[in-house]
Amino acid sequence: MLSQTGIYAIRAMSYIASQQEDEKPLLSRTIAEEMQIPVNFLSKILNRLAQAGLIRSIRGRNGGFVMTRPKSEICVREVVDLFMQLGDHKDCLLGLKKCDGSCGLHHRWSNITEQFDMMLDETTIDKVK
Amino acid sequence: MLSQTGIYAIRAMSYIASQQEDEKPLLSRTIAEEMQIPVNFLSKILNRLAQAGLIRSIRGRNGGFVMTRPKSEICVREVVDLFMQLGDHKDCLLGLKKCDGSCGLHHRWSNITEQFDMMLDETTIDKVK
DNA sequence: TGACAAACAGATGAAGATATATTAATTTAA
DNA sequence: TTAAATTAATATATCTTCATCTGTTTGTCA
Numbered sequence: 054m055l056s057q058t059g060i061y062a063i064r065a066m067s068y069i070a071s072q073q074e075d076e077k078p079l080l081s082r083t084i085a086e087e088m089q090i091p092v093n094f095l096s097k098i099l100n101r102l103a104q105a106g107l108i109r110s111i112r113g114r115n116g117g118f119v120m121t122r123p124k125s126e127i128c129v130r131e132v133v134d135l136f137m138q139l140g141d142h143k144d145c146l147l148g149l150k151k152c153d154g155s156c157g158l159h160h161r162w163s164n165i166t167e168q169f170d171m172m173l174d175e176t177t178i179d180k181v182k
Numbered sequence: 183m184l185s186q187t188g189i190y191a192i193r194a195m196s197y198i199a200s201q202q203e204d205e206k207p208l209l210s211r212t213i214a215e216e217m218q219i220p221v222n223f224l225s226k227i228l229n230r231l232a233q234a235g236l237i238r239s240i241r242g243r244n245g246g247f248v249m250t251r252p253k254s255e256i257c258v259r260e261v262v263d264l265f266m267q268l269g270d271h272k273d274c275l276l277g278l279k280k281c282d283g284s285c286g287l288h289h290r291w292s293n294i295t296e297q298f299d300m301m302l303d304e305t306t307i308d309k310v311k
Numbered sequence: 312t313g314a315c316a317a318a319c320a321g322a323t324g325a326a327g328a329t330a331t332a333t334t335a336a337t338t339t340a341a
Numbered sequence: 342t343t344a345a346a347t348t349a350a351t352a353t354a355t356c357t358t359c360a361t362c363t364g365t366t367t368g369t370c371a
Binding site for chain 3 (some may be wrong): 078080081082097099100103110111112113114115116117118158
Binding site (some may be wrong): 209211225226228231232239240241242243244245246247250251 | 346347348349350356
């Protein structure tokens with residue numbers, strides 16, 4: 054449901070959020086260690102997050118990453134959307150094009166995806182300890 | 183949540199189930215066309231289903247595949263389990279080892295996986311139109 | 312200028328999905 | 342009874358996507 058990259062991104066964001074009081078930029082190395090993410094791979098993820106404006110990157114000595122917005126105003130979906138397209142969950146689980154919602158799994162599946170979507174939308178980064 | 187292979191397997195099984203009245207063995211070619219599955223790939227899937235005893239294969243002229251058990255007694259999970267291990271859904275969505283269930287996504291996620299598991303267990307092949 | 316840190320490019324690896332080709336079993340027809 | 346046609350079984354190769362690693366470049370501060 055979530056790709057490894059998506060999971061890493063949430064982990065990284067929530068860590069940065071949890072440490073932002075310090076004001077001091079967080080090193081990617083530190084984040085990688087604390088959150089158990091391969092450091093070079095994390096680098097790409099952080100870069101993408103920075104491009105999207107969710108964090109700000111600071112180069113050079115005393116550099117690192119800092120939040121740009123209040124952590125309570127960033128929802129998990131915003132993060133995830135940068136790394137995977139969750140596709141239209143409205144579709145049939147079995148990928149049947151003809152399916153009009155009568156495929157036996159359809160109703161239950163759409164309940165599930167609905168809950169999943171709500172979870173992403175309603176959970177903010179600061180809630181993800 | 184389901185791999186492509188898992189999806190194909192359910193599609194194939196449900197098609198065989200829906201046609202079993204005829205008694206005549208179904209060709210893999212036919213199943214592939216009707217259910218939009220790459221024929222050679224389907225061949226492997228059917229083979230696996232046959233090994234597991236969910237269907238029986240008949241070689242040679244007039245051969246094909248037939249059901250071995252009443253379609254109302256085969257649940258979706260049985261099919262899926264042959265092609266993917268769904269892992270322990272009990273775990274933390276974010277893969278946090280330390281997570282004691284307090285990770286903000288945990289509660290909602292475990293509800294979701296619970297429903298998903300129930301869907302697989304309680305839906306029989308004949309219900310998957 | 313030199314050390315530090317992020318940014319970027321590219322190569323590698325692994326898993327899953329798909330395609331190609333060959334082999335084995337069975338039936339039918341000559 | 343034999344040969345041809347049909348069909349599944351199997352083995353192998355390719356393609357794709359995602360994840361990971363390696364190395365180089367660029368920017369910044371002391």
